[in-house]
Amino acid sequence: MLEKLTNEAMDYAWGSETLISDYFGIPATGKPMAEIWFGTHDGSPTKVSSLNISLHGLLDAQGKSSRLPFLLKILAAGAPLSIQAHPNPEQAIAGFARENAAGIPVTAGNRNYKDDKAKPELIVALSECFDALVGFADPRVVIEKFEELQEVSTDELKDVLTKWISFLAEPDGIRKVFLETLTSPDVTDAFISDLVDASEQCPSLVDLVSYLNAHHGLDRGIASALLLNHKVLAKGEAVFVPAGMPHAYLSGLGIEIMLASDNVLRGGLTPKHIDIEELSNVLVFESTEPKLTATKTLANGLARFDIPTPEFEFYSVSVGSTNMLMDLNLPGDAIVLCVSGAMAVSNSKEERQVINAGEAAFISGDARTFSISGNGAGFIALSSN
Numbered sequence: 505m506l507e508k509l510t511n512e513a514m515d516y517a518w519g520s521e522t523l524i525s526d527y528f529g530i531p532a533t534g535k536p537m538a539e540i541w542f543g544t545h546d547g548s549p550t551k552v553s554s555l556n557i558s559l560h561g562l563l564d565a566q567g568k569s570s571r572l573p574f575l576l577k578i579l580a581a582g583a584p585l586s587i588q589a590h591p592n593p594e595q596a597i598a599g600f601a602r603e604n605a606a607g608i609p610v611t612a613g614n615r616n617y618k619d620d621k622a623k624p625e626l627i628v629a630l631s632e633c634f635d636a637l638v639g640f641a642d643p644r645v646v647i648e649k650f651e652e653l654q655e656v657s658t659d660e661l662k663d664v665l666t667k668w669i670s671f672l673a674e675p676d677g678i679r680k681v682f683l684e685t686l687t688s689p690d691v692t693d694a695f696i697s698d699l700v701d702a703s704e705q706c707p708s709l710v711d712l713v714s715y716l717n718a719h720h721g722l723d724r725g726i727a728s729a730l731l732l733n734h735k736v737l738a739k740g741e742a743v744f745v746p747a748g749m750p751h752a753y754l755s756g757l758g759i760e761i762m763l764a765s766d767n768v769l770r771g772g773l774t775p776k777h778i779d780i781e782e783l784s785n786v787l788v789f790e791s792t793e794p795k796l797t798a799t800k801t802l803a804n805g806l807a808r809f810d811i812p813t814p815e816f817e818f819y820s821v822s823v824g825s826t827n828m829l830m831d832l833n834l835p836g837d838a839i840v841l842c843v844s845g846a847m848a849v850s851n852s853k854e855e856r857q858v859i860n861a862g863e864a865a866f867i868s869g870d871a872r873t874f875s876i877s878g879n880g881a882g883f884i885a886l887s888s889n
Contacts, residue, residue: 505866505867505868505871506857506865506866506867506874507552507865507866508863508865509550509551509559509839509863509865511541511542511550513537513539513540514537514539514540515533515536517536517538518536518582518583518584519535519536519581519582520537520580521534521535523580523581523582523631524537524540524580527631527757528861529862539577539580540577540578542839543574543575543576543764544572544764545575545764545766546560549561552866559866571764572837573763574761574764574816574818574839574885576759576841576864577759577760578757578841578862579757579758580757581753581755581757582755584715584719585752585754586725586752586770586772586776587637587728587752587773588768588770588771589747589749589750589751589783589787590622590745590767590768590786591623591748591767591769593621596765597620599617599767599782600617600618602617603617614777614779615777618766619766621767623762624812625744626743626811626818628758628883629737629739629742630758630759631739631756632739633737633738634753634755634756634757634758635756636754637750637751637752638733638735639733639749640682640731640732641731642791642793643672646672646678647672649709650665650668650672651665653665654666661695661702668684678790681731682771682789685725685727685772686771686772687780695727696723696727697722699726700713700717709730713726713730715754716729716773719773720774724772725752725771725773728772728773732752733792735794742796742797742809743796748787749792752773759841763815769786770783798810805822805827805829806820806821807820815888816836816885816888817886818883819883819886820881821882822882823880825879828876828877829875831852831874832873832874833873834851834871834872834886835887836886837887838866838884838885838887839867839884840867841864841882841884842860844861844882845880845881846858846879847859847877847879847880847882850874851867852872852874853871855871858878861880
């Protein structure tokens, strides 16, 4: 089976009104266009273009009860997303069962676990730069930020920063300070206002802090953000976010691939529900240096991302007049997403679809191989089973 897919952009408040429409030529909606999902997750059912049915509905009608293990997204951040983390498999299973037993509706605003799946993810930059906060920074780096702020801060701000610097000298200092930013009575609107004012005199902090303040006011998450690594991806670069790693995408257009889950524990920069206790259980309070995800070139125009996801594989693809990708192995179901130009996708069952920028195609694993030609670029998410 080879079918063209379609879906509508989700209008989350942090989305961009222009990034998706300008890049892909998709008509603007006049609302923030945040994400377009391709997969079988019920959070935003992907539709089969030629049929009045969802992709999951079509597969289910054909006797395929299992869903795709991955979820592929176009993501456009016009404003900072929340600081968040995702659970590991055991936490997702336990949390989903616990909230079901408590009778919390899956659609409730205070629901943490919408399914029983983990959500490790990879983000690949499509725009010239993609701005993100990824992972806890080295305590020494955080101390440098706090000391820079102390030099120009009020007495009240200076006293709290002094306390936090002393915490950071302890083995679990990152955990203590992060939870302080979310729970301490010292972190008032006045405190955040003083922090914003002080950052204006700190060249290394002013752009980030003023940007967060412009979009989220005096949110406590501005203080939390100072504990994270600030990473700017260039076009084509990618970073992997495992379970338990705090992150917040700030601006830019990207392609996101993840296990098919919508479990999010938030910790600031959001008006949505924050469960500090559950977030602290999910977070891994370790400093990390976010490294760019490596790729391995398999053929001219085909590269595989090196990510630790046994459930699926992820590839970048580029075809043109001088190269076609012929008779690629198809061990499982796949979705091909075109991000520029146009690509013709065909399989060993002599089915064929042409997809343009912003369009996707589903290829069922009952075909032995598939091929891609045309003049375009995109990504392939391929189930491992």
